Amino acid sequence: MINTLWLRTFCTLAEIKHFTRTAEALHMTQSGVSQHIQKLEEQLETQLLQRERPKFTLTEAGQRLYHEGQRILTSLSNLNYLVTDDPSDAGCIRMLSPGSVGLRLYPQLLALQQQYPKLHLDYRFAPNSAIEQALTDAHAELALMSAKPRLAEIHYEAIASEALLLVTPAAITTPTWQTLLDLGFIDHPDGQHYADALLSANYPEFQHSAQFRKNGFSNQIALLLQPVSMGLGFTVLPAYAVSAFSEPCRIRAHHLANPIEQQLYLCSHQQKVLPNRYHTVITRIKQALYDTSP
CATH class of the missing domain: 3.40.190.10 (Periplasmic binding protein-like II)
Known part of the structure; x- marks a missing residue:
């Protein structure tokens, strides 16, 4: 497996086309840049640079590695963003409820989606037994139930009646x-x-x-x-x-x-941490249900 640190050094060198300036950009020594390139060539068992001191050109293998390496490094950067980014106003909301409370909540949550257009609402009506099973099977992350859950893996909170x-x-x-x-x-x-x-x-x-x-x-x-x-x-x-x-x-x-x-219970899976967008939705749900006029 290619060392991504060596690959990043190589791609930076191929872009800047100068050892000293590459070392400065990466906060390394010039000899450190040279060592990374040498280790990469040894690992791949191929020459990546045609050295013509003080200049160099990329070999055909070096050209291919540069183009593929850039794509890989960009993907790794995006992966880091996808894993760490947890916005409170964007993403898919998958939830279930009995039809009765759904008739009250669904317009409220559509209004929330208008406020935050990057929220996507997947709201389904179902009986209590189906709701509990859906949470267990990871078909939804959030639910309201009008009966207390029976399964130990379901976390619940009474929020209204x-x-x-x-x-x-x-x-x-x-x-x-x-x-x-x-x-x-x-x-x-x-x-x-x-x-x-x-x-x-x-x-x-x-x-x-x-x-x-x-x-x-x-x-x-x-x-x-x-x-x-x-x-x-x-x-x-x-x-x-x-x-x-x-x-x-x-x-x-x-x-x-x-x-x-009857109590209304806000439910989720015991072992799952809800993303921030779900807390935005939970706040709106509680606001809607605390206003008890039907």
């Missing part, structure tokens, strides 16, 4: 247990998790979500309330998702006697 709401068609003013049985359940990836939390605290008859006839399922948070608005069933959703529905007059969100708020 959002209310769970029972949502029915607008005509339902008093959602009795029988009313819910008659309506049927519109399910979604976190439907069982949300229903267990809210309904068990407010209906003594509730045991599990399978007690309800399933009248539909959607994994698209923006479409989930459409069947509810058409009278096809009820569902349980966080407040952020309910407030984002485009036809609020066609649904009714019920604040039950025993309100339930």
